[in-house]
Amino acid sequence: MxxxxxxxxxxxxxxxxxxxxxxxxxxxxxxxxxxxxxxxxxxxxxxxxxxxxxxxxxxxxxxxxxxxxxxxxxxxxxxxxxxxxxxxxxxxxxxxxxxxxxxxxxxxxxxxxxxxxxxxxxxxxxxxxxxxELPDVPGLRERWGREVVHCPYCHGWEILDRAIGVLAAGPLSVHQALMFRQWSDDVTFFTHTAAPPAGEQAEQLAARGIRVVEGPVAGLEITGDRLTGVRLGDGTVVAREALAVAPRxxxxxxxxxxxxxxxxxxxxxxxxxxxxxxxxxxxxxxxxxxxxxxxxxxxxxxxxxxxxxxxxxxxxxxxxxxxxxxxxxxxxxxxxxxxxxxxxxxxxxxxxxx
Structure with missing residues (x-):
């Protein structure tokens, strides 16, 4: 043998x-x-x-x-x-x-x-x-696999109870936001270049307490080599510690x-x-x-x-x-x-x- x-x-x-x-x-x-x-x-x-x-x-x-x-x-x-x-x-x-x-x-x-x-x-x-294939947002690629993540089963525990953002990037983005809600009660959905959720999807997000922020995302705010916020096109910064993206x-x-x-x-x-x-x-x-x-x-x-x-x-x-x-x-x-x-x-x- x-x-x-x-x-x-x-x-x-x-x-x-x-x-x-x-x-x-x-x-x-x-x-x-x-x-x-x-x-x-x-x-x-x-x-x-x-x-x-x-x-x-x-x-x-x-x-x-x-x-x-x-x-x-x-x-x-x-x-x-x-x-x-x-x-x-x-x-x-x-x-x-x-x-x-x-x-x-x-x-x-x-x-x-x-x-x-x-x-x-x-x-x-x-x-x-x-x-x-990530959205064309400055800073996403550099933070990919760190604070910018895609899979709740791969990364959810590591960002447990943090302020999580979800960037609309495709047909699964609303589903992604609902998934990450399992790991944190502070989830914000950024529509970016997509139309705001409507109908059943809008109702689901509201029922789960997921805030929707409309308008394009211009970049990420980084402090001390850590993600601290998402910067919108009008200059507004929404404080976030992690950002989920469902890339193509x-x-x-x-x-x-x-x-x-x-x-x-x-x-x-x-x-x-x-x-x-x-x-x-x-x-x-x-x-x-x-x-x-x-x-x-x-x-x-x-x-x-x-x-x-x-x-x-x-x-x-x-x-x-x-x-x-x-x-x-x-x-x-x-x-x-x-x-x-x-x-x-x-x-x-x-x-x-x-």
């Missing part, structure tokens, strides 16, 4: 030199929680797998990951470091790079990086996540255009996503997706779980393909499938040091 690496030994694997092969069973594009957990499942299934990570995680500005059992409050960079070490400990590879294109050819799938490197894969797992999101998936796979508008109106079924399978054969790129609402735990499921499904799909080829070779030992099967077994022996 193979020995399971302990965390004490896994840590040492982080320092290994990045290795780059020409072919893999699976190429994982994106090195966040979804990608690393998918790669971990595949590596434990004895698949050759590489994670290509551009090194720009969406949650990098945050101080800690929240709502993740056993890892509550862990800095995002530390969580990813542990994940990379665990993947490498089971023989998977993690390399730094940005994918430019993905295409299909006679040999399968070819991924090309922006630095010109190419790699061939039998399957792809896309876990590149999203980009937050864009899927990091432009490199898939060569495969005929393009992002779609999410039904919620929040922005783009990459459609897939419940297992992560996309409409393009041999391509799976997991994490925020296909589910914008996923927190870290859900994204990791989706990556694990996609990894398991990909392994199952490869097993089915290999079984079909093995049966064909069994029926006709002199067929092309038989020759391909021999080459496959030899390659597998080499990968496992046999």
């Amino acid at each position: 193979a020995e399971v690496p302990a965390w004490s030994s896994v840590k040492e694997v982080v320092t290994v030199t990045e290795r780059w092969d020409n072919e893999y069973d699976v190429v994982v594009i994106g090195g966040g929680a979804a990608g690393l957990n998918g790669a971990l499942m595949l590596a434990r299934a004895r698949r050759s797998v590489v994670v290509i990570d551009a090194g720009a995680p969406r949650n990098a500005p945050a101080d800690g990951v929240h709502g993740l059992l056993g890892r509550e409050g862990m800095p995002p960079a530390e969580l990813l470091e542990r994940g990379r070490a665990e993947v490498r400990a089971y023989g998977g590879q993690v390399v730094t790079g940005e994918v430019a294109t993905a295409a299909r050819d006679a040999a399968g799938l070819t991924v090309t990086l922006t630095d010109g490197r190419t790699v061939h894969a039998r399957r792809l797992l896309v876990t590149t996540g999203l980009v937050d 999101v864009a899927a990091r998936a432009g490199f898939l255009a060569g495969l005929g796979l393009r992002p779609a508008e999410h039904p919620s109106g929040a922005g783009e996503y990459l459609p897939s079924d419940a297992t992560g399978r996309t409409e393009v054969a041999d391509v799976w997706a997991a994490g925020n790129v296909t589910d914008p609402t996923s927190q870290v735990g859900a994204a990791a779980a989706a990556g694990a499921q996609a990894g398991a499904r990909i392994n199952g799909d490869l097993i089915a393909e290999e079984t079909r080829r093995a049966v064909a070779a069994y029926r006709d030992p002199f067929s092309a499938e038989s020759e391909a099967r021999v080459c496959e077994l030899v390659a597998g022996d080499r990968r496992h040091g046999l």
Whole structure:
């Protein structure tokens, strides 16, 4: 029985030199929680797998990951470091790079990086996540992940009972204000460039004691490196200690255009996503997706779980393909499938040091 690496030994694997092969069973594009957990499942299934990570995680500005059992409050960079070490400990590879294109050819799938490197894969797992498109308000980007937040489950406890503002930025903004009311009884809704809430939404805000301030927001007031207020276009400053924004999101998936796979508008109106079924399978054969790129609402735990499921499904799909080829070779030992099967077994022996 193979020995399971302990965390004490896994840590040492982080320092290994990045290795780059020409072919893999699976190429994982994106090195966040979804990608690393998918790669971990595949590596434990004895698949050759590489994670290509551009090194720009969406949650990098945050101080800690929240709502993740056993890892509550862990800095995002530390969580990813542990994940990379665990993947490498089971023989998977993690390399730094940005994918430019993905295409299909006679040999399968070819991924090309922006630095010109190419790699061939039998399957792809896309876990590149999203980009937050914030409103054009001075100071928002600089405070993003600190006092400017978006998810009450990720940040609500950290701004508990503070004076919270909610900036209207899309169709989910009123819903966001009602959500943050659970964490504070002092919530103000800024309409900014949107029309004031009307009808049922206006009634809901009033019933929950959420003040509505009309007019464009010109910027943020910062005192001693802390948010202290929201400045309106007429110069009025409304004292606030935190500001919630529901930004539009864009899927990091432009490199898939060569495969005929393009992002779609999410039904919620929040922005783009990459459609897939419940297992992560996309409409393009041999391509799976997991994490925020296909589910914008996923927190870290859900994204990791989706990556694990996609990894398991990909392994199952490869097993089915290999079984079909093995049966064909069994029926006709002199067929092309038989020759391909021999080459496959030899390659597998080499990968496992046999």
